Amino acid sequence: MFDRISASYNSLVAVYAHRNHAREALAVLSRMLAAGLRPTRFAFAPLLSLPSLDLDRGIQLHSLILKSGFLHADPFSGTALLGLYARNGRLDDAFGLFEEMPTKTVVTWNSTIAAFSRRGFVEESMFLFRRLLGTGMGLTECSFLGILCFLRSSDSLRCVEQIHGLAVKTAMDSFLVVANALLNALSTCSGVLAAERFFNSLQTRDVVSWNTMMTGFAKSSIPERALELFFAMHVDEVSPSGATIATVINACTCFDSAEYGELIHAKAIKRNLDNDMFVASSLIDYYANWKRLQDAHKVFDELPVKNVVCWNALISGYSKDDPPTCLLLLKSMLRSENRPNELSFSSMLTRLSPAELQQLHSLIIRMGHDNNEYVSSALIASYDSPGISSDASSSVKDADPVATSTARSNATASVHNRAGRYQEAQELLLRLQTPDTMSWNILLNACARNRGYSEALLSFKRMQSSGHSIDNYTAVSLVSICSRINSLELGRSVHGLIVKTISGCMDTFVCNVLLDMYAKCGSLDGCLKVFDEMGDKKNLVSWTALISGLGLHGCPHEALARFKQMESEGFEPDSVAFLAVLSACRHGGLVEEGMLMLESMKSDYGIEPEMDHYVCVVDLLCKCGHLKKAELVISGMPFQPNAVLWRTFLRGCKTFGGLLT
Template sequence: MGELLIARNLFENMPERNVVSYNSIIASYCRNDLGVEAWKFFSQMMASGLKPTQFTFGSLLSLSSLDLHQGYQSYTLILKLGLLYVDAFSGTALLGLFQRHGRLDEALKLFDDIPRRNIVTWNSLISAFSQCGFVEDSMFLFRELLRSEIRPSESSFVGILSGFGWEPDFELGEQIHGLVIKSGNLFYPSVANSVVNMYAKCSHPCLAEKMFEDVPSRDVISWNVIIGVLLRSEKPKKALELFLTMLLEGYLPNQTTFVGAIISCASLQIPTYGKLIHGKVIKINFNSDAFVGTTLIDLYAKCSTLEEAHLCFDEIYGKKLVSWNALISGYSSKYSRISVYLVREMLHLGYRPNEFSFSAVLKSSLVLEMLQFHSLIIRMGYFHNEYVLSSLITSYGTNGLVSEALRFATELTLHLPVVASNVIAGIFNRTGQYQETQKLLSCIEEPDNVSWNILISACARNGDYMDVFDLFKSMQMSKTLPDKYTFMSLLSICSKLNSLALGSAVHGFVIKNEVRCCDVFVCNVLIDMYSKCGSFGDAVKVFNEMKERNLISWTALISALGLHGYAHEALKRFREMELLGFKPDKVAFIAVLSACRHGGLVEEGMELFRCMKQMYSVEPEMDHYECIVDLLSRYGHLQEAGLLISSMPFQPNVIIWRSFLAGCNRFSNTKEQVVG
């Protein structure tokens, strides 16, 4: 801004001004997006009798703040001065104006009137149609460009790919990818980044990953794009690994990169590593950046270090609403009074809470606070906002006021929104009210995948397992795409039905929808399903093909090995899991103790049972005692079993007594094994 003031002083002190001096000062103000001042100089230029050139209009029309009225004035002058026919400069600038205001018909008419088109003119029109979602029209224009004598540039490919954003665009995207390779434009990082982004937006994240690996040259944006793709695919561990690789290869992260890395740490809940990244952020002086600071708040809030979160909040220069929302959300899970105080402080400082502010504070609001916010929501005009309404209904449900929530929702809206309906249906489902769930969701005109998933879950909870698959067929007929939660529900039901045929069929749908190659949670359920349905080989195959594994993956494999009699292999895998840094939880110990029980590994089982509390701070529960007592009793160690039962911190259940008595009968030592 200081340089701009110097330029203005020089301009005003000039004894004589010409077109070049006016163009220079107008361009300076336009570069700083100071449209009002730029337009004043333009008016002054016209009043002095000087004729503007294509460079004058090029600067003015690039202003994002330029309104259509001023744009049309410029258009009229361009035509009057004949500048449209001099070269493509003025016409291309006008195309940009029409694109920003969504006037595509006028942009197309103008394009036809431009006699001397260049590649920039073509790119401007193609980008205009592509970015406004008219993919087929932009493809038509791109084909016309290919037929012309002008050769597409890297910006042509970036422009056409920018509009490809959902599954039906995938085939066209592949065609463009082929042209990119054929024309040699893949060596431009901007083009390669656009191809990666296209595959991700068209629901093919695995192809996006492969494309990134094959890219011949990368820049910081390339890394930002793939880290973003991995985060959207719920693969934070790999995203963090790529961040490290990026640093090792000498790339300097920017704000977007740090945001991705911090989000990865928050998803994995690893505050120690997050603090190391925080240190790098401070070193580069990004900690005062609103977006980086907000992700740091979210990281520390999710890792329950709210003091650190609040310090990060205080360091942000020019706090934005999103920063307040992150802090409110962090406090709302445990400290509802502080989150309520923060909302009031926001209002006091002149910030207007939005739907995310209300959603965050309503998470843990007690009845009185909830009613106060309900009143504030109505006063601020947010009550008909679907997101706020859903949060309010959830809060009513959490406070046990489901009927009141349903009453006010139906009174104040003609049709209950899909999200709000899903919230109430979810409450009905969790409280076992299957009929109410079904009735409510049947009233939705266009149910989304969440609606279908709730209905499938409710049906399964009610024990109507075969009806679930009829619902799945109806879901497909409605053209609603299943997600990982759909498949997880279906595979769990296949396990309960012990139906390998149904499970394999669902697995086929998973592969067809490209969920398997990217989602660790679906793979975990697949391992469990194949194991329980007797197809041990398939369970191991799924595990071996997983690109990313978590504790549940290892637990599922250990459980499968134990169930099918491979006790030593289960123990080996448990040790391997420990070496890889996974800390076993109570479920993992149940899996490995069950494996020892089935394989007769008494010493190993007892050692693991002792290590639970001593090394891993896992308190043995009834399930663990059931496993170890059965192991000892089954293989004749009745005295140890009796001592263990007598030392239990709670009363043994019938399963434990049955196992112990069965052991006594088997080894005919009932009289000797009296538990004091």
């Protein structure tokens, strides 16, 4: 009878735990202990696995487990306790418990590996993974997922390759969940083209496989491949999910025409996926980006159930062009079951009249969002807009920097920067007690724009000594400073630091600034090397920077060849790209090629040459003695020449005298 009562209590604790009722489960456990009954492993493991169980209760249960002797006799309770410590970021305690456990199951190993990997400790998780291999235990899918799901940078590429090889050797890659995790890791760490090769080698693919590839391409410089994959899904007889539609819609925002998104919208309606919240919010964003607010509103109105994400998407769409409608939408949202969050307010705090802004500010305070960093930053930027009284602006901005949040100070400093008040921005940020990485980035930018390059470099040293890591914004500021002071040695040092710290997260903008720096500092080899290493990150700006650099270094023929290669790879040149290639022709004296480029601008691409283009061509003709042609170009301009152009022409006349050709 006694055993039956004990079993009932243990079962009741487990039932409450499985239903995520932590309070009730703990109450039953307390009554059980008060009655002198002994809990079993079936009571502790479910209770410790509860997401809602706080750490203090877990520590108390740890003591009870030790007292009951389950830690050494039963790996299940120890594994669940290890998971609790890991969820709360107590990795030292989790690892200490792991080493203390005399009996470990593969689940224990998997939990520990995942705990370290989830927190970014890739080397430590790989060390544990190798120890697991040495035990001779059979690996499971979770053994691979524990590492693969958290590898997110190119620094982890070697780990991905090693795990990929092991998965093939042990045939674990035949499990779709492992194959999909490998696919995602390759896309993140090695690039979308490497992931595509692995994707094509898979014998079996499900909707997650296709979605992973589409997501990778949607974020890359070739988003059209995501659309191609979407239409290729039917070959595998795989039906798209809501996530598939949402991903492809996001990819379509990069295209030149809205018809692709409309086509995907029609596919979503046909498959009854248009009411999916993710799909609907993506469609609202898509139509809003194309300034088709009526279509965005129609998608929103047809939703049977609306959540805060859909409301925010619609409010954000109207915020750019129709602020009064934003306020009406906010009022409707308040009358609905959805409460606005910080994103609701942040997106609409633009282009409001002073009266509307103050009303919204009052609502923000009443709803308790005034201390939110995003909202307060947006308020500061809004109050700094033209037409807002200085008294209202100062009530938000002029706070004690010690008491003001770092985010609010960052926003105020950004406003000072945009207004050219660089000294004020520097003084504000230097008074911060706990500056974050964004604070240091704004400070570097303020120093650089104020031509205080030495101050900027000293601030960067302070940033490093305070333990802050550089990001893409830091990299852009530092490389730009190297370009302005024309220091190739310093530029190379900064480049090395970027590769060492953020190479896996380095975006196209940073690469383009590096291209420009090497070209302007006299290292064409460095410029070419950066360009070649960019892979699929190249965009039109990258090509333009390379062509400009080749022209500056006296390689006009190579510049022309790269221009044609750029066209053949599907990049349509803009006016800046044409200016770069015309400048290369000017430096190399390529008259015929330069005239062809000027004509190609109008005939092939419909780009009307601007004053800088004409100055470049006239300078080219005058330097080569073709004064008559230069005069014809000037007379054929659709606008009046400026002083620079006349000075260029007269200089040519002075050089060649009466030799008009």
